[in-house]
Amino acid sequence: MIVDMHTHWGAAWADQDQTDPSQGLKIFDSYDITHAILMASLALSDNAEIARDNDRVAEVCRRSGGRMIPCLTVHPCHGVRAVEEARRCIKTLGARGMKFHPWLQGFSVMDKTMDELAELAAEHNLPVFFHDGTPCYSMPSQIAGLARRHPRTIFVLGHAGLLELWREGIEAVRRHTNLWACMCGPHLAAQKEYFRCCDHQRLVWGSDYGFGFADPISYRLGLLQALKLPDHVMECVLDKNPRRLLRLAGA
Numbered sequence: 001m002i003v004d005m006h007t008h009w010g011a012a013w014a015d016q017d018q019t020d021p022s023q024g025l026k027i028f029d030s031y032d033i034t035h036a037i038l039m040a041s042l043a044l045s046d047n048a049e050i051a052r053d054n055d056r057v058a059e060v061c062r063r064s065g066g067r068m069i070p071c072l073t074v075h076p077c078h079g080v081r082a083v084e085e086a087r088r089c090i091k092t093l094g095a096r097g098m099k100f101h102p103w104l105q106g107f108s109v110m111d112k113t114m115d116e117l118a119e120l121a122a123e124h125n126l127p128v129f130f131h132d133g134t135p136c137y138s139m140p141s142q143i144a145g146l147a148r149r150h151p152r153t154i155f156v157l158g159h160a161g162l163l164e165l166w167r168e169g170i171e172a173v174r175r176h177t178n179l180w181a182c183m184c185g186p187h188l189a190a191q192k193e194y195f196r197c198c199d200h201q202r203l204v205w206g207s208d209y210g211f212g213f214a215d216p217i218s219y220r221l222g223l224l225q226a227l228k229l230p231d232h233v234m235e236c237v238l239d240k241n242p243r244r245l246l247r248l249a250g251a
Contacts, residue, residue, distance in 0.1 A: 003242035004028070004036035004217075006129075006158055006184040006206025007068075009053075009060050011042055012213050019059040021068055024210070028067070031217050035248060038068045039099040039129070041211060047075050051085060058093035069246060071097040071129065075105055076113040083116050090124050096246055099129045099158075102137035109137070109146045122152035127245050130155065132169065133162025133185060140165055144172035147179040154178050154245065158206070159185035166190035173198045180245070182206045183237070188223055200233050204242045 017023055028036060038061055043053035054072050061068040072089035074082040089095040098121055102109060109130075121128045132138045140161050147155045160181040161169030170193060173181050181198065183191050184206035194203060205224055207217040224237070242248070 002031065002033045002205075002221075002238045003246070003248070004033050004207050004209065005156070005182050005204040005242050005245075006039070006208050007036045008039050008041040008208070008210035009057050010211040013210055014042065014056060019056055019063060021060045021064040025064060025067060027209075027215065027217070031221060033217075035067050035069060035242075035246075036209075037071050037097055037129075037242075037246065038210075039071045040073045043073050044101045044104045047078075050074060054085070054089050054093060054095070058089070058095070061094075069096045069248075070094060071099045073099045073101075074117070076100070076107050076111040076117060077105075079113050082113055083120065086117055086120055090120075090126070095126070097127045097129055099131075101131040102142075103131055103134045107137065109142050114146065115149065118146060118150040118153045118155075121154075122150065125247065127154045127156055127180070129158045129182075131159060132157045133159045133165045135165075140169040140172045144176055144179060147172075147176040151178055154180065156204070156245075157181045159208075160190070160194060161186060163187060163190075166193070170194055170197050173202060177202075180204060180241075183224055184208050184220060188226055191223060192227055195227065195229060195233070200236055201241060203237050204245065205237050 040053040042049040058070045061070040072095035074085045130143050132140050162185045166186045173179050180202040182204050207220045
């Protein structure tokens, strides 16, 4: 069984299928993906779409029979409004995680509202996912600083440093026990180093599926399989770790 820890309901899917997840679920079925955390897309580049996108993601997940898990987003620069929207998503929409994209959204993780949101996440046992690997706002070391300030909150490097900053990501994960990494972007050699240097109990896998109609699942899953990890490690990364992080049945 596989839990995909990085998917989106992108504009292409929203335009074609509105809030009907059936086609996406068929694709997941072809890869034995049982669950996927679903993140916003339109809201990451258009502040006016934040509430609507949170509602849209929640509805898609509701119609998926529990297989898709909603992950909220807000813009920290909105201050009190951002915290209120996050609370609404948790209490009303059943959000099970938070997602931020400092590079697209254009904010620093040092924003004081980010501290409030991190504490809100800790209060509700929600993991906080970040786009990372692109300077100047989305560097693993910056997210590590946030993890250091909020030891009760679990943070996830959504791309494990991507192609250039993966070494920085490894060092960050090694130093902070509340920081995880998602194998969704780094090349094969980088992933090999993650598994050599880091606690595999804090590593998960994701496809970044859903930004468009292209299917990245086969490629990203193939990279992980090419590492020829022991069976028990693969089971942790693809199933046990994400279930534990998201508090899913079977964790």
